[in-house]
Amino acid sequence: MTRRKFIQKLLKAGSTIVISTSWLAKKTVPRKFVRAVRLGKYPGSLRPLRDISKQNKWSG
Amino acid sequence: MIGVVEASRLTEPEREMEIQCELCPKMCVIQPGQSGECRVRINIDGVLRTVVYGYPCSLYPYDPVEKKPLFHFLPGTRIFSVATVGCNLHCKNCQNWEISQANPEESQAYVCSPEKLVELAKERNCPSLAYTYTDPIIFYEYVYDTAKLARQAGIRNVLVTAGYINEQPWKKLLEYVDAANIDLKFISDDLYRRICSGTLKPVQNALVVAKASGILVEVTNLIIPTLNDKPEQIRQLSHWVKANLGSETPLHFSSFTPRYKLRHLPPTSPQTLDMAREIAISEGLNYVYIGNILSKEGQNTYCPSCKELLIERSGYTILKNQLKNGCCSRCGKEIYGVWR
Numbered sequence: 001m002t003r004r005k006f007i008q009k010l011l012k013a014g015s016t017i018v019i020s021t022s023w024l025a026k027k028t029v030p031r032k033f034v035r036a037v038r039l040g041k042y043p044g045s046l047r048p049l050r051d052i053s054k055q056n057k058w059s060g
Numbered sequence: 061m062i063g064v065v066e067a068s069r070l071t072e073p074e075r076e077m078e079i080q081c082e083l084c085p086k087m088c089v090i091q092p093g094q095s096g097e098c099r100v101r102i103n104i105d106g107v108l109r110t111v112v113y114g115y116p117c118s119l120y121p122y123d124p125v126e127k128k129p130l131f132h133f134l135p136g137t138r139i140f141s142v143a144t145v146g147c148n149l150h151c152k153n154c155q156n157w158e159i160s161q162a163n164p165e166e167s168q169a170y171v172c173s174p175e176k177l178v179e180l181a182k183e184r185n186c187p188s189l190a191y192t193y194t195d196p197i198i199f200y201e202y203v204y205d206t207a208k209l210a211r212q213a214g215i216r217n218v219l220v221t222a223g224y225i226n227e228q229p230w231k232k233l234l235e236y237v238d239a240a241n242i243d244l245k246f247i248s249d250d251l252y253r254r255i256c257s258g259t260l261k262p263v264q265n266a267l268v269v270a271k272a273s274g275i276l277v278e279v280t281n282l283i284i285p286t287l288n289d290k291p292e293q294i295r296q297l298s299h300w301v302k303a304n305l306g307s308e309t310p311l312h313f314s315s316f317t318p319r320y321k322l323r324h325l326p327p328t329s330p331q332t333l334d335m336a337r338e339i340a341i342s343e344g345l346n347y348v349y350i351g352n353i354l355s356k357e358g359q360n361t362y363c364p365s366c367k368e369l370l371i372e373r374s375g376y377t378i379l380k381n382q383l384k385n386g387c388c389s390r391c392g393k394e395i396y397g398v399w400r
Binding site for chain 2: 021035036037038039042043044045046047048049051052053054055056058060
């Protein structure tokens with residue numbers, strides 16, 4: 001085997017290791033977590049808080 | 061602000077604006093501009109937002125705690141109840157479907173921050189707050205922040221839930237919870253899928269985790285004729301409760317009222333409920349109750365040791381309470397519960 005071929009093989013093997021390691025690392029790193037953020041405005045309609053003493057029909 | 065983990069951004073570049081909500085076992089992958097199955101957790105420009113935070117659709121300060129139902133938690137007290145629209149399950153028998161299956165944009169809500177909610181509960185001398193009517197899991201952040209403030213103010217926190225939540229956010233929330241009534245709707249995964257669009261395992265896990273966390277846990281099983289009213293199903297469910305949650309865990313068998321998509325089924329007969337109670341007692345459960353219907357004995361608490369009548373109830377009313385410091389007044393046995 002010539003020196004050039006040996007270096008080519010070495011580079012190929014090295015790059016395979018680097019690529020597969022970085023792929024594996026990307027898969028194993030924990031995902032970036034986010035929490036649900038409050039929405040500024042309610043999409044439905046609003047009603048006054050003075051209603052709250054009225055009995056409701058909900059069970060539970 | 062809370063630092064719990066509820067959602068993650070998908071890492072593949074082509075799906076960068078999609079979000080996966082990790083709050084419940086549905087694990088909804090939400091496209092920008094869309095909501096999860098619960099209708100209230102939406103993706104706006106790649107950020108998961110909770111539409112209902114601070115916007116309850118129902119607030120009621122005068123519910124009896126027995127209505128939740130909780131029979132072993134501060135009996136005879138009023139509980140401040142709060143709900144928002146939405147639910148992560150779609151039970152065909154839902155009693156509150158008008159709010160649980162509603163879209164936020166079609167609903168009416170109050171503006172009530174966690175601070176305001178605690179203030180209202182204090183003003184009305186409510187010893188506890190219940191996150192109820194729909195499922196508090198879907199207004200998780202609102203519950204969490206309110207519960208934290210309530211605890212600081214000396215107010216207890218109660219969840220009335222189907223327990224369809226992932227373990228990590230569940231454990232985080234339980235740090236601020238004092239009691240929960242958790243539905244065990246069926247003991248069959250197939251029925252959970254067909255009737256509720258859920259699965260059994262996560263609910264069982266939520267029950268076990270809640271019990272292990274040390275909070276007071278009561279279990280409700282709604283008996284729906286033709287679906288889960290067979291003696292063998294009731295025996296299996298009771299056996300699971302005893303084996304995994306302990307014989308002291310209160311179990312409520314509730315009567316079904318034809319509603320929503322199961323209007324064609326008849327209501328549960330009192331005989332079926334009595335039969336269920338007898339089976340659960342024979343399986344070794346100490347506190348078995350009948351709900352949504354008047355019952356002579358099925359709503360009373362008896363001492364599991366000497367059989368003395370300790371708490372006599374009629375509907376949501378306490379007629380007699382013979383407990384002494386949480387113990388049987390006759391034989392002194394400690395009774396499972398939060399009594400003061």
